[in-house]
Amino acid sequence: MAVKILPVVWLQGAGCTGCSVSVLNAVSPKIQNLLLDEIVPGQQLSLLFHATIMAGQAEPVIKVLKDTETNRKGGYVLVVEGSVPTAENGAYCSIGIHNGKHQTILQSVQDMGRNALAVLAVGTCATYGGIPAARPNPTGCKGVQELFDEKDITTPVINIPGCPVHPDWFVGTVAQILISGLESVEVDHIGRPRLFYGKLVHENCQRRADFDKGKFAEKPGGEGCLYRVGCKGHYTYADCPIRQWNNGVSWCVKAGSPCLGCVEADFPDGTSPLYEKVLFEVLK
Numbered sequence: 441m442a443v444k445i446l447p448v449v450w451l452q453g454a455g456c457t458g459c460s461v462s463v464l465n466a467v468s469p470k471i472q473n474l475l476l477d478e479i480v481p482g483q484q485l486s487l488l489f490h491a492t493i494m495a496g497q498a499e500p501v502i503k504v505l506k507d508t509e510t511n512r513k514g515g516y517v518l519v520v521e522g523s524v525p526t527a528e529n530g531a532y533c534s535i536g537i538h539n540g541k542h543q544t545i546l547q548s549v550q551d552m553g554r555n556a557l558a559v560l561a562v563g564t565c566a567t568y569g570g571i572p573a574a575r576p577n578p579t580g581c582k583g584v585q586e587l588f589d590e591k592d593i594t595t596p597v598i599n600i601p602g603c604p605v606h607p608d609w610f611v612g613t614v615a616q617i618l619i620s621g622l623e624s625v626e627v628d629h630i631g632r633p634r635l636f637y638g639k640l641v642h643e644n645c646q647r648r649a650d651f652d653k654g655k656f657a658e659k660p661g662g663e664g665c666l667y668r669v670g671c672k673g674h675y676t677y678a679d680c681p682i683r684q685w686n687n688g689v690s691w692c693v694k695a696g697s698p699c700l701g702c703v704e705a706d707f708p709d710g711t712s713p714l715y716e717k718v719l720f721e722v723l724k
Contacts, residue, residue, distance in 0.1 A: 455522030527580030672701030
């Protein structure tokens with residue numbers, strides 16, 4: 441049986457590369473299986489461009505982008521990590537030189553995004569702007585969907601936020617697309633897959649019983665619910681308490697830190713100060 445190849449282009453904008461590091465540490469399946477094997481029978485991914493892990497550089501790899509954009513319209517998936525600087529025509533972030541000029545991430549996301557089958561915005565920087573877009577945001581950083589709305593780009597965008605993204609959230613979304621198609625991914629009002637972002641952290645938190653009993657920690661790492669030291673789990677939607685991190689070993693609250701709400705659209709400005717109690721009205 442012929443194998444259907446799905447080309448993938450992974451662009452990196454303003455960020456720390458933490459989402460790449462997280463995804464590269466995927467456990468089940470491992471990243472090498474995801475990229476080299478038929479995770480879904482008869483279908484296989486082909487990663488054409490990823491600045492952090494590819495061996496190529498300079499004009500030859502920029503040519504790969506241009507050839508993909510031109511010759512595979514509607515036939516590839518674009519993954520964007522990091523937010524998109526838009527000030528000064530995108531001058532604050534470029535991915536290389538093309539025809540003697542800087543190829544900005546702004547132009548690349550627009551051009552590649554317009555012709556892609558779909559876009560996966562990976563990490564909170566790519567989805568909603570994240571830390572690079574925090575006030576005063578001198579570089580004009582924006583998330584992919586906001587940019588597309590401004591430029592009338594109608595390519596579907598699936599937001600997979602997190603600072604960083606959990607590898608399962610990315611791998612699981614890709615697997616669902618391969619198995620059941622793009623339309624099978626049910627998203628919430630800010631574009632996140634409900635499969636991973638459908639329940640409040642507070643609902644499944646191991647310290648929920650402490651909250652119900654009125655037992656509160658007075659400092660990070662203390663015993664009890666971490667609400668008084670800034671936990672945002674009461675309005676943050678993610679399955680961290682169930683899935684946990686580092687192959688199911690721990691997660692923020694289990695390690696003694698309040699949930700910082702990193703998967704929400706207003707992170708970090710709207711969730712700051714990080715270690716101060718939120719208004720009680722949020723809990724109602």
